[in-house]
Amino acid sequence: xxxxxxxxxxxxxxxxxxxxxxxxxxxxxxxxxxxxxxxxxxxxxxxxxxxxxxxxxxxxxxxxxxxxxxxxxxxxxxxxxxxxxxxxxxxxxxxxxxxxxxxxxxxxxxxxxxxxxxxxxxxxxxxxxxxxxxxxxxxxxxxxxxxxxxxxxxxxxxxxxxxxxxxxxxxxxxxxxxxxxxxxxxxxxxxxxxxxxxxxxxxxxxxxxxxxxxxxxxxxxxxxxxxxxxxxxxxxxxxxxxxxxxxxxxxxxxxxxxxxxxxxxxxxxxxxxxxxxxxxxxxxxxxxxxxxxxxxxxxxxxxxxxxxxxxxxxxxxxxxxxxxxxxxxxxxxxxxxxxxxxxxxxxxxxxxxxxxxxxxxxxxxxxxxxxxxxxxxxxxxxxxxxxxxxxxxxxxxxxxxxxxxxxxxxxxxxxxxxxxxxx
Amino acid sequence: xxxxxxxxxxxxxxxxxxxxxxxxxxxxxxxxxxxxxxxxxxxxxxxxxxxxxxxxxxxxxxxxxxxxxxxxxxxxxxxxxxxxxxxxxxxxxxxxxxxxxxxxxxxxxxxxxxxxxxxxxxxxxxxxxxxxxxxxxxxxxxxxxxxxxxxxxxxxxxxxxxxxxxxxxxxxxxxxxxxxxxxxxxxxxxxxxxxxxxxxxxxxxxxxxxxxxxxxxxxxxxxxxxxxxxxxxxxxxxxxxxxxxxxxxxxxxxxxxxxxxxxxxxxxxxxxxxxxxxxxxxxxxxxxxxxxxxxxxxxxxxxxxxxxxxxxxxxxxxxxxxxxxxxxxxxxxxxxxxxxxxxxxxx
Numbered sequence: 013x014x015x016x017x018x019x020x021x022x023x024x025x026x027x028x029x030x031x032x033x034x035x036x037x038x039x040x041x042x043x044x045x046x047x048x049x050x051x052x053x054x055x056x057x058x059x060x061x062x063x064x065x066x067x068x069x070x071x072x073x074x075x076x077x078x079x080x081x082x083x084x085x086x087x088x089x090x091x092x093x094x095x096x097x098x099x100x101x102x103x104x105x106x107x108x109x110x111x112x113x114x115x116x117x118x119x120x121x122x123x124x125x126x127x128x129x130x131x132x133x134x135x136x137x138x139x140x141x142x143x144x145x146x147x148x149x150x151x152x153x154x155x156x157x158x159x160x161x162x163x164x165x166x167x168x169x170x171x172x173x174x175x176x177x178x179x180x181x182x183x184x185x186x187x188x189x190x191x192x193x194x195x196x197x198x199x200x201x202x203x204x205x206x207x208x209x210x211x212x213x214x215x216x217x218x219x220x221x222x223x224x225x226x227x228x229x230x231x232x233x234x235x236x237x238x239x240x241x242x243x244x245x246x247x248x249x250x251x252x253x254x255x256x257x258x259x260x261x262x263x264x265x266x267x268x269x270x271x272x273x274x275x276x277x278x279x280x281x282x283x284x285x286x287x288x289x290x291x292x293x294x295x296x297x298x299x300x301x302x303x304x305x306x307x308x309x310x311x312x313x314x315x316x317x318x319x320x321x322x323x324x325x326x327x328x329x330x331x332x333x334x335x336x337x338x339x340x341x342x343x344x345x346x347x348x349x350x351x352x353x354x355x356x357x358x359x360x361x362x363x364x365x366x367x368x369x370x371x372x373x374x375x376x377x378x379x380x381x382x383x384x385x386x387x388x389x390x391x392x393x394x395x396x397x398x399x400x401x402x403x404x405x406x407x408x409x410x411x412x413x414x415x416x417x418x419x420x421x422x423x424x425x426x427x428x429x430x431x432x433x434x435x
Numbered sequence: 436x437x438x439x440x441x442x443x444x445x446x447x448x449x450x451x452x453x454x455x456x457x458x459x460x461x462x463x464x465x466x467x468x469x470x471x472x473x474x475x476x477x478x479x480x481x482x483x484x485x486x487x488x489x490x491x492x493x494x495x496x497x498x499x500x501x502x503x504x505x506x507x508x509x510x511x512x513x514x515x516x517x518x519x520x521x522x523x524x525x526x527x528x529x530x531x532x533x534x535x536x537x538x539x540x541x542x543x544x545x546x547x548x549x550x551x552x553x554x555x556x557x558x559x560x561x562x563x564x565x566x567x568x569x570x571x572x573x574x575x576x577x578x579x580x581x582x583x584x585x586x587x588x589x590x591x592x593x594x595x596x597x598x599x600x601x602x603x604x605x606x607x608x609x610x611x612x613x614x615x616x617x618x619x620x621x622x623x624x625x626x627x628x629x630x631x632x633x634x635x636x637x638x639x640x641x642x643x644x645x646x647x648x649x650x651x652x653x654x655x656x657x658x659x660x661x662x663x664x665x666x667x668x669x670x671x672x673x674x675x676x677x678x679x680x681x682x683x684x685x686x687x688x689x690x691x692x693x694x695x696x697x698x699x700x701x702x703x704x705x706x707x708x709x710x711x712x713x714x715x716x717x718x719x720x721x722x723x724x725x726x727x728x729x730x731x732x733x734x735x736x737x738x739x740x741x742x743x744x745x746x747x748x749x750x751x752x753x754x755x756x757x758x759x760x761x762x763x764x765x766x767x768x769x770x771x772x773x774x775x776x777x778x779x780x781x782x
Contacts, residue, residue, distance in 0.1 A: 053741050088734050093597075093694040094493045097687050101614070102486030119596050123689040126599060130688075131610055148596050201586055203594040238586065 043083040044076070044361055046348065047103030049124070050115040051091035056143055056340040060115035061086060062333030063341035066325070067348035069332075077355050085109065089120060096120045100127045104135045110361040111138045111351055115344050118144030118204070125152060125163045136364035138162045138371065140347045143340040146204045147171045147212070150389040157388075161368055164385050166343040166350075166392040168312060171207040173394040174261075174287070175216040178310070181395065182259060182285065183226035185308070185402055185418050189427040190283040192256035195223055196232035198246065200262040208261050209235065219261065231255050236262070241269050247277035258282055263289035268299045275303040281431045283308065285402075293338055297405065297412035304405045305412055306430030311403045312342050314414040316422050318380055318399050325379045343392075346378035350385070406433060470717070474622055478615045485611050488618045490731055491724075492686070495621035498723035499679050501707045502628040502716055503672030506635065508708075509648045510668020511562045516575035516701060518676050521551050523581050523696045525677025529684040530598040531591065540604050540685045544678065551677030555670040562665040578696045585692040597691025604685045617686045624682060625720065628675055632716040644668070710751050712760030721761045725751075 048064045050057030068084040076082055085107050089096040096116070100123075103109045112128065114121045121141030128139045139162055141149050149165040150172070169178055186192040197220060199205045211218035220230040232253040234246055250258055258279065262270070267290040274284055285308040290296050292311030296304045313336070317323050325345060326337045335341070354370035355361055375384040381399040385392050392398055401422050403414035415425035440447040444460035458464065481487040504518045528550045529543035538546065561573050585592035592598070604620065607613050635641055643664055646654040651661050684690045694700070703726060711722025729747055733740040756763040 052738055058738075088738075088740070090730075090734075093687065093689060093691060094489070094496075094683075097689075098486050098489035098493065101489055102484070105485045105610070106483070117595065117693075119689070119691045119693060122596055122599050123687065123691075126688045130613070134610055146596055148599065152600075201589070201594075203589060203596045206589060206594075237583075239583075 043081045044355065045083045045085060045107055045109045046351075047107060047109035047112040048084055048086045048115065048344075049089050049096060049099055049103070049112065049120070050086075050143075051117075051120075052086075052088040054091065054116075055335075056338055057115050059329070059335045059338045060142060060340040060344040062329050062335040063325075063337070063345035064113060064115070064348060065333060066328055067345045071348070071352055077352050078360060082352075089116060091116070091120070093120065093123045096123050097127050100124045101131070104128070104131050104137050108135075109137060110355075110364075110367075111140065113140045113142055113344060113347060115142045115340050116144070118146040118148060121165075122148055122152075125149065125160060128162055129159050132159075132162050136162070138164065138351070138364065138367060140351070141165045142167065142343040142347050144204075145170050145174070147207055148203075150386075150391045153390045154388070161390075162364070164347075164371060164390045164392075166347045166383070166385075168288070168310070168339065168343065168380070168398070168400045169394055170391045171204050172212060172215060172391070175207055175212060175219060175222060177394045179219055179222040180226060181402075181418070183223055183228055185285065185427075186228060186257045186259070186283075187226075189417060190257050190429075192283065193227075193229060194231045194254055194256045195228045196250040196253055196255035196258045196282075197223075197230060197234070198250075198258060198260045198262065199233075199235045200265045201235050201237050202264060204263070205235075205261050219259075223259075236265060238265055241266055243270050243273045244277055247274050247279040251278035251282065255279075255282060258284040260284060260286045263287060265289075267291050267296070271296070271300045271307060272303045274307075275300075275305075281429070283430060285309065288339065291405075292403070292414070294336070294414070302412060305407065306405060306428070306433045308402055308404045308417070308427075309414075310400045311414055312339070312380055312400055313337060314401065314403050314416055314424075316401060316416050316424060318401070318422060319377050321377060321379045342379045346376075346380065346383040346398075349378065350374055350376045350383040352376075404428070470720070471626065475619075478618055482611075485614050488614045490727055492614075492618045492621045494723045494727040495618070495625045496679055496683065497704065497707055497727065498719045499621070499625040499628050499682075500676050500704055501711065501719035501723060502625070502632050503675035504704060505708060505716065505719060506632050506644075507668055507672035510644050510672075511665045512648045512651060513562060513566055513570040515669075516571045516705075517578040518574075518673070518704065519695055519701050520574075520578040520581055521555060521673040521676040522680040522683075523578060523585075523692055524554055525551050525680030526684050526690040526695065527585075527592060527598070527680075527692070528677075529681040530601050530690045533601045533684070534598060540602065540681075543685075544681055547677050547681040548674050551674045552670060555673035556666070559666040559669040562669050563662055575698070575701075578701070579698070582692050582696040585696070592692060595691065595693050597689055597693070598684075599689045601684050601688050601690070603688060621682065621686075624679070629716055629720070631675075636716065706748055706752070710748070710755065710760050712755075712762035712766075715759070715762040715766070718760050718762035721765075725761060 048061060050060055052058060064084055068082045071077060071082045085103060087099040089099055100112060103112050114124045121144055124139060145167045147170055149163055150170060152160040153163055186195060199209050208219040220233055223230055232250050232255055274280060288310055291304060291307055292309040293313055315323060315326060329335060329337050329341060353376045354367055354374040357370040358366040361367060371385055372387040375382050382397045383392060401416040402418035404417045404427060405412045406415045406425055416422050417425060417427045438449040444458060446457045446459055448455040477491055478488060507515055525547045528547045532538040532543045532546050565573055586594045607616060643659050646657060646659055647661055647664055655661050707719060707722035707726050710725055712718030730744055733743050736743055755761060
């Protein structure tokens with residue numbers, strides 16, 4: 013009887029050990045699973061999904077990460093927070109992903125980050141927000157590092173970057189290219205523009221003050237609502253204010269109407285710069301029936317080789333996944349390659365604390381320069397590491413084309429005034 | 436002295452002039468008992484899939500919005516196209532008080548009830564002055580106007596990002612246990628609302644409700660204080676919907692108006708009413724689970740789900756018995772069984 017008990021105990025111990033070893037081996041040798049969440053009815057999310065698929069395909073073609081294949085699980089949030097919360101849990105708890113990429117509006121990323129913080133204790137993982145420029149992600153990392161250290165943000169620029177980095181670059185564009193001394197500011201009433209309108213305590217004064225310090229006199233300032241359609245009166249006021257340039261901190265308003273009304277107003281000869289959105293996308297020319305001629309905009313959608321990865325990325329994304337490289341795609345693709353390098357440096361995904369440390373230190377060649385994240389605040393390293401060129405819509409035959417006018421090393425054309433371009 | 440009377444189908448308690456009846460005949464309690472048992476057993480079935488628990492929690496919350504809306508629909512004899520206004524008011528009240536003043540979730544619950552009650556009371560005269568399409572349009576605009584306010588007063592409501600980091604109702608130490616407990620809480624909330632709707636439907640207030648729904652003028656002639664009732668049936672369900680907002684705040688711990696206030700969210704709630712069966716309180720549960728599960732299943736079909744989902748919903752609305760929905764189908768085969776039913780005008 014004792015012998016029988018001993019055998020049973022032995023078998024139990026053996027099976028238990030076997031289970032542990034198998035599980036450990038599976039974790040070390042199985043695929044590295046990455047979760048992707050986005051609203052798959054929205055163009056930026058579809059583009060980001062294609063970019064994530066392309067990145068994983070290229071990684072697997074090159075032997076995976078540390079010899080392990082990479083698996084991408086794609087989930088559609090439908091743009092709803094409850095669904096996003098549900099899918100985040102599914103990816104982390106059921107699919108056991110090592111990283112979640114949320115390529116969607118910032119509120120989804122924030123909701124995911126809250127759930128992620130809850131799960132992190134028991135299900136260590138990392139999270140990336142690759143669409144959405146709001147400051148809320150890195151604010152949480154700054155304010156409660158231990159709780160939110162798993163969260164990273166990759167975007168062309170977060171609002172803080174706009175204030176601390178891009179504002180100075182824009183001032184250079186206005187002063188040196190457009191010869192402006194007086195400037196009018198137009199903001200859209202959204203969360204991402206709030207730091208620019210109000211400033212960030214301990215980080216930067218508001219945008220108008222930054223421009224004043226950079227030698228530009230702000231002669232007009234206004235905020236438009238996101239559903240506003242009539243802008244003519246605003247442009248007339250700007251024209252009357254004597255502004256030499258218009259800086260439009262907008263990305264989500266009806267830019268078709270905005271640009272058309274600028275072109276038909278008394279302000280049509282005043283150089284205009286738009287921070288992002290439709291104006292920086294190829295369809296802008298058709299949508300505005302060519303009225304976008306002369307508009308300057310920050311855009312990554314022009315064919316200029318910032319690194320050796322830029323052009324192949326744009327071509328492969330369009331040919332293999334039938335989507336254009338619109339905003340969110342570069343950041344998603346670059347994030348995954350930054351993650352790959354960090355995993356390699358950390359020796360795998362088993363030790364998430366080590367992976368986080370590596371993410372805080374990693375730098376990797378990216379489509380738009382170099383991808384890496386701030387060690388303490390977890391937003392991606394801004395210009396000059398990660399570059400968004402300033403382009404101007406100029407004529408190319410009968411059609412319009414976005415020509416890079418800044419920074420000088422990537423310029424494909426020279427700045428021209430709207431009036432000269434219309435001649 | 437309490438007197439008990441045991442009858443064939445019920446137990447009657449009498450105390451002074453008061454009388455309480457409890458139905459004991461199986462056809463009255465068997466179906467609810469089976470339904471509750473099935474819903475209570477759900478976490479055991481999906482234990483290894485915690486995300487599904489969240490999906491069912493969402494279904495419970497959708498049903499918890501739909502049940503009071505059904506009550507309001509009948510009690511005011513008007514179709515409210517914007518009940519999510521109170522979801523927003525309740526959610527933002529709880530979130531703001533919790534974030535800025537550090538109020539405990541139970542304190543924010545009381546505040547939510549108070550604020551939703553006050554605002555709905557102020558707005559309740561619209562049930563007197565507008566009806567039909569005009570009432571629907573007014574109620575449609577209110578949540579959209581509130582959504583605009585969340586952007587205009589972005590310092591307070593945080594615009595498109597919403598409010599984040601509210602304290603949870605509780606923390607049991609393990610995330611799975613938390614999610615299971617949230618599921619049960621949402622289930623209890625939904626069942627509590629169902630019980631309220633059932634009790635109102637069975638009581639003399641249910642008769643009042645039906646008379647207002649049938650014809651307000653006739654109801655007045657019968658001595659029903661129509662205006663007072665309409666205020667009650669506008670305010671009370673609004674508070675119940677506001678409490679769902681409170682629940683969302685302390686379980687999902689984020690709250691953004693852009694998710695809950697737009698028309699899309701309302702359409703889902705209205706479709707749940709139609710598919711579940713607008714005359715049946717239980718129909719809200721069937722409808723909510725049907726829509727939630729269908730949406731999740733169709734997601735597997737890829738981007739085409741954005742076409743398939745509305746097509747399936749339209750088919751369901753067209754093919755199911757008009758006004759009786761999914762629950763009507765079941766009821767036709769089990770017509771002797773008792774189900775809580777709101778007396779809805781059929782024309």
